[in-house]
Amino acid sequence: MAPKVLISDKLSAAAVQIFKDRGIEVDFQPDLGKDKDKLAEVIGNYDGLAIRSATKVTEKILEKATNLKVIGRAGIGVDNVDKEAASKKGVIVMNTPFGNMITTAEHAIAMMFAVARQIPEASASTHAGKWEKSKFMGVELTGKTLGVIGAGNIGGIVCDRARGLKMKVVAYDPFLSHEKAEKMGVEKVDELDDLLQRADFITLHVPLTEQTKNILSKENLAKTKKGVRIINCARGGLVDEAALAELLKSGHVAGAAFDVFSEEPATENPLFNLPNVVCTPHLGAATTEAQENVALQVAEQMSNYLLDGAVENALNMPSMTAEEAKIMGPWVALAGHLGSFIGQMTDEPIKAINILYDGVVAEMNLAALNCAVIAGIMKKVNPDVNMVSAPVVAQERGVQISTTNQSKSGAFDGYIKVTVVTEKRERSIAGTCFSDGKPRFIQIKGINIDAEVGEHMLYTTNKDVPGVIGTLGSTIGTNGANIANFTLGRSAAGGEAIALLYLDDAASPELVKQLEATGVFEQVKPLAFDVA
Numbered sequence: 001m002a003p004k005v006l007i008s009d010k011l012s013a014a015a016v017q018i019f020k021d022r023g024i025e026v027d028f029q030p031d032l033g034k035d036k037d038k039l040a041e042v043i044g045n046y047d048g049l050a051i052r053s054a055t056k057v058t059e060k061i062l063e064k065a066t067n068l069k070v071i072g073r074a075g076i077g078v079d080n081v082d083k084e085a086a087s088k089k090g091v092i093v094m095n096t097p098f099g100n101m102i103t104t105a106e107h108a109i110a111m112m113f114a115v116a117r118q119i120p121e122a123s124a125s126t127h128a129g130k131w132e133k134s135k136f137m138g139v140e141l142t143g144k145t146l147g148v149i150g151a152g153n154i155g156g157i158v159c160d161r162a163r164g165l166k167m168k169v170v171a172y173d174p175f176l177s178h179e180k181a182e183k184m185g186v187e188k189v190d191e192l193d194d195l196l197q198r199a200d201f202i203t204l205h206v207p208l209t210e211q212t213k214n215i216l217s218k219e220n221l222a223k224t225k226k227g228v229r230i231i232n233c234a235r236g237g238l239v240d241e242a243a244l245a246e247l248l249k250s251g252h253v254a255g256a257a258f259d260v261f262s263e264e265p266a267t268e269n270p271l272f273n274l275p276n277v278v279c280t281p282h283l284g285a286a287t288t289e290a291q292e293n294v295a296l297q298v299a300e301q302m303s304n305y306l307l308d309g310a311v312e313n314a315l316n317m318p319s320m321t322a323e324e325a326k327i328m329g330p331w332v333a334l335a336g337h338l339g340s341f342i343g344q345m346t347d348e349p350i351k352a353i354n355i356l357y358d359g360v361v362a363e364m365n366l367a368a369l370n371c372a373v374i375a376g377i378m379k380k381v382n383p384d385v386n387m388v389s390a391p392v393v394a395q396e397r398g399v400q401i402s403t404t405n406q407s408k409s410g411a412f413d414g415y416i417k418v419t420v421v422t423e424k425r426e427r428s429i430a431g432t433c434f435s436d437g438k439p440r441f442i443q444i445k446g447i448n449i450d451a452e453v454g455e456h457m458l459y460t461t462n463k464d465v466p467g468v469i470g471t472l473g474s475t476i477g478t479n480g481a482n483i484a485n486f487t488l489g490r491s492a493a494g495g496e497a498i499a500l501l502y503l504d505d506a507a508s509p510e511l512v513k514q515l516e517a518t519g520v521f522e523q524v525k526p527l528a529f530d531v532a
Contacts, residue, residue, distance in 0.1 A: 003069075003306040004045065008033035009052035011074060015295035022303040024048075040064045048072065048302050051080070059085040070094060070305050072298040075285060076384055078315060087316045094301050094313050097384065098153065098392075099294035100285035105157035107284045108203050108233040109165075111257035114278045115229050116141055116201075118255070121276065139200075139254075142166045147199030149215065150234070151176045151186070152382065152396055155205030159186050170195050173206075173397070175381050177349050180398025196223040201231065207382050208235040218243035226252055233259040233284045236266075245270035248277065259284050315386045320368045328364050331416070334431050334439035335369045337453050337529050338418045339376020341429050341441070344527050345459075346377075352400040352421040353377065356430075359414030362405035370403060373418055415442060444489070447498055451487040454502035457527040462520055464490045464497040471520050472499060479511040 002025045007016065010030040019026040027046070032039055033055030043049065044066040051057065052074050062068070062085045071081055073095040086093050114120060117138035125132050146162045148155050151171040159169050169186040172195045181188035189195050192215070195202070202224070206212045216230070216239040224230075230253060232239055241262055247253040248271075255276040261269055264282060271277050285291070297313075304310040311319045318325070318332045355373055357366060368387065375390035385393050394401060408414065417430035430443040431453075441451040444459075458476075462468050469488070476483060485502035507526040515524045 003047040005048035005050060005302060005306070006032070006043070006046040007050045008039060008055045009050075009074075010054075011050060011052070011295040011299070012292050014292065015050075015074075015299040018296065018299035019303060022307060024303055024306060036061065043068065048306055050074065050298055050302060053077065053080055055080065057081040057086070062086055062089050062091065065089065065091065070302055072302040074291075074294040074298040075100065078384075083316055092305065092311060092317050093315045094298065094305070094311075095315060095384075095386070096294040096297040096301070097313060097386070099297050100287075100290035101153045101157060103287045103290035104233060104284040105154050105161060106287075107259060107280075108154075108158050108205070108231055109161050111231050111233060111259065111278055111280070112141065112146075112201055112203065112229070115231065115255040115257040115276060118276055120278050141201075144168070144200040145170055145198050147172065147195040147202040148186070149173075149192070149195065149202065149204045150206035150212075151181070151184070151188075152205065152393060154234075155203075156184065156396055158203060158205060159184055167201075170198060173381075174347065175349055175378070175397045175399075177351055177398035180396070183398070192220065193223055196220060197225060199225060199228060201229050203231040204234045204238050206234055206238065207384055208237045209381075209383055211380070213237055214240055216240065216244070221247055221253070224253065227254045229253070229255040229257070231257045233257075236260040236262040236264060242270045245274060248274050313386060315384075318368045318372055318387045320365055324365050324368070328368065330433040330437040330439060331361050331364060331369060331414075332372045333531075334433055334453075335372035335416055335418075336376040337439050337441075337531075338416060338429050338431050339373040340379065340529055341376075341444075341527065342418055342420050342427060343377035343380040345427060345525060346380075346420055346422065348422045348424055349397070350377070350399050350420050350422055352402065353394070354402045354404070354419040354421070356417040356419075357403070357405040357414070358410065358417070359408035359412065361414035361416060362407070366403055366405065369416070370401065373416075374401065377420070412442070417443070441487075441500065444498055444500070445496075447489040447491055447496070449487045449489040449498070449500060451500045452485050452502055453529055453531060454484060455529055455531050456503045456506045457529065458499075458501040458503060458507045459523070459525045459527055460499045460501075460515065460521045461523040462497050462499075463522075464492075464494050468497065468520055469499075471518055472501075472515070475514050475518065476501070476503075476511065479508060479514065481505065481507065481511060 004025040007028045016028050040061050043064050048070045050072045059082050068091050070092045076097045118136045122136040146167045146169050148171045151173040162169050163185050171186045171188050172192050178188050218240050221243050257278040259280045301312045371387035374394050375387050378385045378390050378393050412432045415432040419428040431441045439453050482504040487500045490497040512524050
């Protein structure tokens with residue numbers, strides 16, 4: 001029986017035809033996604049669901065999706081899909097991460113031109129029959145310094161286009177190496193303050209994470225060069241819009257161009273109706289070419305999975321064959337956890353990632369395992385990264401990847417060891433999978449441990465002296481936190497010691513501060529792992 005796919009948003013006729021040509025039964029209802037009750041009523045009839053942004057795939061919808069195997073999002077953002085619920089349901093979530101990069105980058109460049117020459121205001125004035133030539137005095141881009149915050153896929157294209165405009169480009173991206181920046185022809189700065197003080201224009205190209213939220217805060221905006229112009233075509237929430245509005249009114253900031261806002265749809269905003277502020281309604285990916293590209297890509301990817309079992313650009317499953325998935329599942333999870341640990345522990349640019357596979361795991365699909373490790377590491381800077389796009393993200397940042405496989409060499413049937421190299425240090429962690437399929441951490445920084453991986457964990461380091469465990473336990477207890485599992489290790493008596501705790505809930509900032517205030521611990525780091 002042929003697979004059946006529902007398209008509940010507007011996709012091109014060419015995308016619909018791809019499904020048909022591949023022998024897949026397709027039901028094209030482009031307005032159905034707006035009716036969540038009707039969607040819930042019919043979703044159980046389909047093997048695949050192709051969407052854009054209008055359809056909201058909630059846990060309630062997924063509960064009714066008794067036959068659903070794959071969701072394909074034509075575009076990069078999947079905020080409208082409950083990925084955790086989909087994973088629990090066994091539904092693969094795919095996106096098309098590279099289809100709208102050029103379009104979004106071009107929009108940022110267009111917005112920069114628009115605010116530099118006050119084009120929207122000048123156009124409105126001229127349409128109104130005014131001829132205010134002297135009112136709209138602009139600035140050239142040539143010779144100006146462009147500060148790019150985030151030099152990944154889209155930011156890298158913006159850097160290239162800006163260099164073509166004869167601008168001096170300064171990039172701030174903790175995961176961009178100096179070597180890669182040199183090849184791009186841009187100057188990498190290690191401190192955001194350096195970029196803020198030098199840039200004539202600032203453009204943002206980072207995802208919205210805990211680290212990047214309000215990256216242009218009131219304090220950081222105050223550090224900018226007088227007369228700066230700010231462009232945000234990335235994500236709402238990266239800029240303190242109220243603080244920016246005040247600086248625009250005072251004249252410290254000469255202009256701003258925003259395609260994204262902290263609340264969308266944006267019917268009101270502090271930036272609205274201010275002079276020399278250009279606003280567009282989230283049009284970054286809104287070109288005919290981009291919309292066509294992502295529609296065709298998602299149709300091909302979904303067809304490949306439904307007919308051949310091939311997994312491409314999946315956010316919640318590795319790229320591998322169905323046969324491999326049965327055997328490799330626990331090891332893929334382990335690889336992701338090892339990468340996540342390293343990523344959460346590393347703040348400086350990563351120069352190299354070295355992965356060692358030992359024993360039984362050395363005979364598996366190492367490409368998929370490599371992707372899981374790299375994705376785990378890179379998720380700290382880009383939550384949208386998946387196992388397919390992760391190597392590309394690493395390559396763009398000049399990260400060297402090396403893999404070694406060897407025969408069984410220790411007490412375990414197999415294990416994975418991940419080492420990252422930065423300009424300052426090397427950091428390593430190893431893990432294995434027991435017969436129950438549960439991943440375990442077995443070594444950190446060369447110190448042997450045996451730690452179950454939990455959703456909420458706490459990592460500490462200290463000198464091996466008496467009383468540390470008591471201080472750790474009592475401080476955690478007085479903060480109302482409960483320890484599910486507690487693992488200790490040390491390099492030698494009186495040497496370096498580590499503890500890895502599995503907590504029922506995330507360690508609060510107050511708990512972390514209190515542990516640091518004891519003066520006992522050299523490092524206190526809360527960690528989070530996706531163990532769904």
